[in-house]
Amino acid sequence: MLRTLPALILALALASAPVHAQSAPDDPAASVPQTWQMLDYLAADYAGAVKHGEVVSASEYDEMREFARHARNRVQALPTSPATPALREQADTLVALIDAKASEADVARAAHALTDGLLQAYPIPTAPSKAPDLAHGAAVYQAQCALCHGATGHGDGPAGLQLSPRPIDFTNAARADQRSALSLYEVITQGVAGTPMASYAQTLSSDERWSLAYYVGTLAYPEAASQGEQAWHGDARARGAIASPNELARARVSSLADTIGVTQARLVVGYLRAHPQAVHEALAGLPLARTRVADSVDAYRKGKTEEARQLALSAYLDGVEPVEAQLDARDAALRARIETAMGAYRTALSQPAAGDAVATQSHDVDQLLAQAQLLLAAGAASPTTTFIGALTILVREGLEALLVVVALLAFLRKADRHDATRYVHAGWILALLAGAATWAVASYAISISGASRELTEGLSSLFAAGVLLAVGLWMHQKSIGGRWQSYLKAKMATALDRKSAWFVFGLTFISVYREVFETILFYTALWNEGQGQWLLAGIVVGSIILGLIAWILLRTSQRLPLGLFFSLSSLVIALLAIVLTGNGVAALQEAGWTAVTVAPVPSIDVLGVYPTWQSLLAQLAVALMLALGFAYNRWRASAS
Incomplete structure (x- = not known):
């Protein structure tokens, strides 16, 4: 050029x-x-x-x-x-x-x-910020490149005939098969040392360079104009291999040919470079998940274990996670079975010589995904389904956070430290604001990936569980033998004047934000179902129910004797620690951080119980620590 x-x-x-x-x-x-x-x-x-x-x-x-x-x-x-x-x-x-x-x-x-x-x-941007404009790319080519590379890209422009080495022939399919749109973009941006090909970083904008790269990338595949669309829409394997702008920018015919053959790969790549917006309109949700599962089986059979595991993880995070809210609103039990089955399948892929198990489990996963696909393909959720889904999601997710907030407020009021309650209120109010900011960022700035969501939920759950474990043991200790009386007299007057107040704030914020984070992402997905008024109605009714529960709990706690209050609070917080442990491990399993071994127990979301041995054993370990801690507290009380 x-x-x-x-x-x-x-x-x-x-x-x-x-x-x-x-x-x-x-x-x-x-x-x-x-x-x-x-x-x-x-x-x-x-x-x-x-x-x-x-x-x-x-x-x-x-x-x-x-x-x-x-x-x-x-x-x-x-x-x-x-x-x-x-x-x-x-x-x-x-x-x-x-x-x-x-x-x-x-x-x-x-x-x-x-x-x-x-x-x-060393990650760097590898895709255009918006779909390239091929018409503009063609105009830029004629103005900047045709003199050397020729009007049709054969490398036979009047200036190019006098150069050594000769300009690249962009219509050479064998050579073009090795190049991606990103390859062409980098050449346009940086030039090629030792040749007359100069850098156009200062001459053309980034969008113009991407448009030019995509246009040049079509010149070797003229047949794609008439046959490419059918090849793309008719081949699920091709749609599974190129499911994002990043994958399209880095796609090469030579690499895609291993999956669908050279002829088909040329048609697909040529068509997508000419119509990059087609990637956004193609695979998404459960069809993407099914394709990635099939690809993972092929990769496993070829001995590419890590690639197979990554494909299976992508099947869940990129395929199932985005539609989890819609699926949960229509059939929560099916959603739970899919999560467990896909986790077990990923674990099987990590095992050597597990060919039969992989084949069986992949078939089971595909059957579940097909069932879910039919369920979602029936159309948008009914108003009743949307209302009930919005209501149950808010009550289910909000109840755990509400119990923590109410326990802290009741404790401070019992201790006559009304001045410190502002730290609790600041914590949950800022958590709601942070949740609103998360929604704005997820909707208008970036896309929060499934992995990021699951890791946020998992790590925050385990952190909160650890804190609540310590708080539960401490409160149980103070409930025995009248120790709460001496504690309130000797300690409470100064405890919240130091770091304890910020501890209360931090625990409140983490406990509420993790629930708000998940709830808002659920609602963002449900909003796209087109039943906005019913979604809002479910949120309003759910908020009223949570408010009523909070009022009842606070009123009840005020009437309880201090010793009984400490005992019940320690049990509630201990139960929350167990629930959050199960939720945290399950989220890390969904993010691919932890293996999944199926256990013969039902899934009970409200209790954080999931049918995997990893989550159950983690909950059992927390329960055992609580039991030993409670027993030790009682032994110390009786001994003294």
Whole structure:
């Protein structure tokens, strides 16, 4: 691509000018894209240097060796990360393959593996911020690129015929098969060192460069214009492989061909580059989950265990999690069975020589997903279903937080520390505001992924459970043998003047926010069902019920003798610690952090009971600690 100037003068000028500024090697944000582009260029051009183990172009081969060594040096200069040893080993392997004149396929595979590893270790933006405008990309191409690359992309423009090396022929399908839209974008952005291809980072905006890259990426696949749409919509495997703008930007025909064949891959990639918005309109929800499960089975059979596990995890987080609210409102029991079955399936994928179990469990998961798909395909939820779903979600999620808040308020009032109740009220009010901010961010700024949601819920649940475990044991200790009287007289006057007040605030905030976080994300999904007025009605009625429960609990606690109040409060808080432990472990299982082993027990969400041995054993451990703590408290009281 060259600007529209006299060809010879421009070629000489570009050949003598620096292509782009070199960034500091320890700056991943700048160094990684340059290294990635160099490796991607090498993967595509190596075939022009070596054929069947023989050098066919000495100059090209020398350039490939130089690029590989330069890339290795850049990899070695990057900041240390957990992936550093593997990346350096991959870079050494690539250099050795090129020195040994290995096959084009082996070199391309090694180069692409290293590029993928770089992006995982040092994440950088790899997709356009909005769908590229192909019409504008075509106009930019004719104005900026056609003079060298030719009006139709054959590399035969009037200026290009006078250049050495000759401009790339974008219609060469074999070469284009190795390039992604991201590859082309990086070349346009950074240029290619040692060639007349200059950087257009200062000339074209990022959106223009992406539009140009996508347009250029279609030139090798003219048949996609007439046949690509049918190929894309008719092939669930292709839709499963390219299910996001990131995946489309990084998609190559060479990698997709392993799944659907070269011919089909060219049609799909060519069509999607010409119509990038189609990705947003395609796979989502349960169809995506079913496709990812099928892909995970294939990956497992090929010995790619980790890839299979990641696909299975994506099936839940990217496919099931976004529609969990709708499914929960219509058939909560089915949603629970899907969660448990998919967790058990992920665990089976981690086991060696579990082929039969994997096949059986994947079939069971697919049957459950198909059942859920039919349920959701029946149309939007009825007004009654939406109302009941909104009501039960709020009461179920809010009750745990309400019990913590009420227990703290009742305790402070019993201790005659009304001044300290403001910390409790500040905690739950700020938690509600933080929840509203979460909704705004999730709706208008970013998309909160399923993994982020589950990790937030899981870690906050376990943190709150740990705090409540300590509080429950402490309150039980004060309820025995009249110890509450001496405590209130000797300690309470000063306890909340120090760090305890902020402890109360923190416990209130965490307990309420974790419930608000989950509830708002549920409501965001239900709002899209088109029954907004019934959703709001359910929220209003649920709020009234929670308010009534709070009033009854506070009124009742005021009439209880202090010793009985401490005893009942310690039991309630102990129960909450057990419930939150079960919820926390279940959330971490859904995020893929913890294995899943199915246990023969029913799922009881309100008690945090889930049919997995991991969650049950964690709850049993907390219950055992509470039992031992209570017994120890009683022994100390009787001994003294």
